[in-house]
Amino acid sequence: MSSPSDPAQATAQTRPRVTISGQLTRTGAQPVATPVASPAPTRPVQTVTLAPAADPSTQALVQARRLGGQGRYHEAEQVLLRAMASDPASVPVRRYLATVFLALAKNREAHAMLKAMVQQLPDDEQLLLNYSTALFRLELMHEAHMALEDLVRRFPANTQARVNLASIHLNNLRDPNKALEVLKPVAAEASADLQFALGCVTAKLGDFGESLAHYERALAIQPAHTETLSNFLFSLHYRHPVDLDRVRELSRKHGQAVHENAVRRGLVLAPAPPRPTGRRLRVGILSADLRLHPVGHFLETVLDALRQRGVDLVAYANQAKGAFVPARIRGAFGQWRDIADETDQRVADTIAADDLDVLLDLSGHTTGNRIGVLMRRPARRQVSWLGYFGTTGLPFIDAVIADPLCVPPGEERFFTERLLKMPHTRLCLTPPAKAPDVAPEPPMATLPWITFGCFQNASKINDSVIALWRRVLDAVPASVLRLQNGRFEEEQQVLRMRERLRNAGIDLRRVFISTNLPREHYLGQYAEVDVLLDTFPYPGGTTTAEAIWMGVPTLALATPGMLGRQGEAMLENVGLGDWVAHSEDGYVAKARALADDRQAAVATLRSLRRNLRETARKSPLFDAVTFAADLERLLRTFCSS
Template sequence: MSRPPVPAPATAQTRSRVTISGQLTRTGAQPSAAPVAHAAPAPTRPVQTVSLAPGADPSAPALAQARRLGGQGRYHEAEQVLLRTMAADPASVPVRRYLATVFLALSKNREAHAMLKGLVQQLPDDEPLLLNYSTALFRLELMHEAHMALEDLVRRFPANTQARVNLASIHLNNLRDPQKALEVLQPAADEAHAGLQFALGCVTARLGDFAESLAHYERALSIQPGHTETLSNYLFSLHYRHPVDLDRVRELSEKHGRAVHVEAVRRGLVLAPAPPRPVGRRLRVGVLSADLRLHPVGHFLETVLDALRQREVDLFAYANQARGAFVPERIRGAFGQWRDILDETDQRVADTIAADDLDLLLDLSGHTTGNRIGVLMRRPARRQVSWLGYFGTTGLPFIDAVIADPHCVPAGEERFFTERLLQMPHTRLCLTPPAKAPEVALEPPMATLPWITFGCFQNASKINDSVLALWKRVLDAVPASVLRLQNGRFEEEQQVLRMRARLRAAGIDLRRVFISTNLPREHYLGQYAEIDVLLDTFPYPGGTTTAEAIWMGVPTLALATPGMLGRQGQAMLENVGLGDWVAHSEDDYVARAAALAADRPAAVARLSLLRRTLRETAGRSPLFDAVTFAADLERLLRRFCAD
């Protein structure tokens, strides 16, 4: 349901080679001195005056104070100091250049652009200014100008590593050309630069080389243990490697999560604890997410939030999604307070959450893109719980609990988590029935075609070599069968060519494989009518695709593997009475697929019955019954808050 973070252009501070690292397309900039977080609020106090020696720069004390505030993430205060100083000394270059950096940190991109444009004209060979200017262009979505500015910067200053990272980000994320991004980064590939190694990890992952990607993430973390973007991508990516070593994942999550927490404590970022209080009649719950929108996470939230709103729960939204993202009215309307936080600093968001005086904050991002770990590490809420958007332990000491269920985390697997487990009685997920879903086709395709159509509508990165090897066994066991692969990445010709090469290397006859890209959701749902059975991936299985297939009357053949993520398909299928579609070994997976061809009339009858009855059955199940799910969730959260 989620994606790992990706690199985006970062800004340079006025000191050479020091950068502000951050996902600037999704979140506010992170402070350069310690990219793990912004600073906690300090008590309000009068601005102190400093006596100057004769002949000293009158702006120096104010500039030093602003730098200290900026280094702590207190950019709003730094801005006020600098604006007062500029009023007295408007020509000061050091003040103007640092104010431009503060503007970028506050996402005041037009102000930053205007100031930087003048400074670059005045200082055309200043590397940090040129880098910040290109970032301002990027932030204002002047992509061509940003691209050209970074190309020129890399040409003139080939040793400027951050410029290479920013240029590669544009090639990767905006131009969708990971090979070109790699070419930009390769001349600096051996540098001990955490941001560079992070970017190399993202690029090689996009190119399908997860082993190389993990090596780059490991190097980035060895250079800078508190680099939160790398930590998130590293932990996220470990779940793609088969078999997943969940004990190792827990160990690494805890180790690096502790490093983030220690740095936050060392810098004084953690807020003072809110005073304890008994839970009132109405439960005050915050939801922190980048995906309160038309997104798989949103699909699993819409009816649940609506049902919670009708109970004794007051909901507060802290929405970190991109500007212009479509937010369904049922999602927005469920919240009594809605706060867009994309352009707010971690410090400002943490202050807001603390002022809202929550009983509990639900984080729906974990280590996926758009997360605000810098907010969570400040511990702005009494209790902080991970749910929905992430699928395992976060390893973060400031996350108190994870919401699970007995199917995805059975007894004995609690050891894979650093957090306390809060078990829902049936399922941790509840899908909103698609509003524009077409009617279910009455018969499977194999009723009229001479072959069985297997399908997979998941992200291509989930289709690892072990999955392809198992699918080869399925196709061999069912000679009269074809495989249809479909996802959005196949819009890119490179991705299609790469998948064909991998299929060929796995020994799969390309004449039996159809590759296509996604369509808008209402049309995409209709394509389930063309599939007899979905083949799930592992160790990273489907989520939304499996649940949507159920709604469209199509079963998924899932391979259950250990862990919350590995058992995700199993949990969904068992909650709607399809436990017999869950395989517990690779041989079992092949045997269940082959059984479809062994007795075609029986298979057609079985699949036709599912198409006629599954939607109604599923609609009454815990996987789709939001009213019951919301009641279970409220009880669970109340018990946790009362502890």
């Protein structure tokens, strides 16, 4: 849903960003359904010169708009409320106050005010648009849908109304074809929000080439459009092969545009004083995923270990208030701040007052990021870690936490930021608490075929991956392929995957497709797979680590870059380097070797099922105590430099 807007001047509200998908899936509760387009991107403040005879309401309105343009909505609200007290009939003041209410997530107040104004001005196009936004925010989806349908019918040239209506079709009704139909009549318009929405829709339809083209058009129109920037950079990592030099240059170029826009609008906070020497390390963690989520799985024991080492932790949780937060995550933080409904300016002011040594951003360009907070530079040091997998290109991110395996010598050039390398791994998974025992026998010990599996998000299964899997299945005639992920709950996704496999020449009788189960049951599914086949250039993360815990190896293809080497880094850390291929031919050869000597393959897989969990438990990939000590040392050194 769009940001609230005003006919005189579009306001600038920065909210959690939308991406087409995430390295770490977002399945937790949301305050409202995720829209296609986030609120309007920030724009330079327009200078307004008041005539000497301007009335108090006009003066208040100009002042409030100036504050709103700087993200200072709480102050704008107070200015407008004072103006309302002296002139309650002023339509412009009431109109902009409703906009500010929406910006502050005071959705009931906005709804009440807009409902009265729409009754008074039933043909006011902009009021109708803002009213539909209020309905959406209150999760009155049917009413919002009907209001937008009527708005588009009456005002077919209203691009933002079409973008918002497409959002409902895409994210609430899960009908990307209908969303595209809504957008097509205005598809050629030079609107960054529109081109961003078209990029989201075409990505959902599986056309990443068209999606990237729309994102590029949006950035050409508005280089600092942060929603598009995040989606564009994220999407580039799905294309094989990834041009990492191009990714770096585009990240740098558009990240600089975002930074310059923030400086021009006066949003950057004054530098913090030097860090006091000798005090405990104060670390803030900014994330939309401090909850039951893959990011949470990689954080839980690490946070607890950091707390036990005396690190002061402050959470800035950008998730919905109803999201389930494991007690161990919540208990690790000395202070917990829910920020999902707070403006960027308010969050930045809070972080600055918390006097952090370093702020760890766990989102990068994935869903739920708060680039609008980070660009204000509220912390002394700002570091990207865990939830993103490469350069952000953002000048206000000082460093990226990496490791020697995922960023080997020579690949530092792919980053605009300084690299802080952990000694072994940048990731440490919490052992699953409810994981079943490892099945003692691999399926191929009793079945006449080998069961290959892939539990990755369907968007990672590109045409190059499918083509390589065809080669594997051809090389191992006595084999089947099991695909499983949450997207396969949707019949259209299953049908589309079957069509792609068929077009690649794969016999569908050898493929089994199923959806995900709750985690404790899903982990049991590894017992039915002999070997996982990893995707590329976007490999598995959580799935690869969970498979290790369940005694199942992953056949990975290492490609350049932090993301491309993620599987390699995990496997090397648990002694499974032999399962890493460095070419497509090598990938096929390693798969074929399982069939060439079945007796040896069964013995190897049986041994892994008996021993791998204990090996993993002691490895850097699962040993949170050692990992936390390494991380604290890394951050303390960085903050002192």
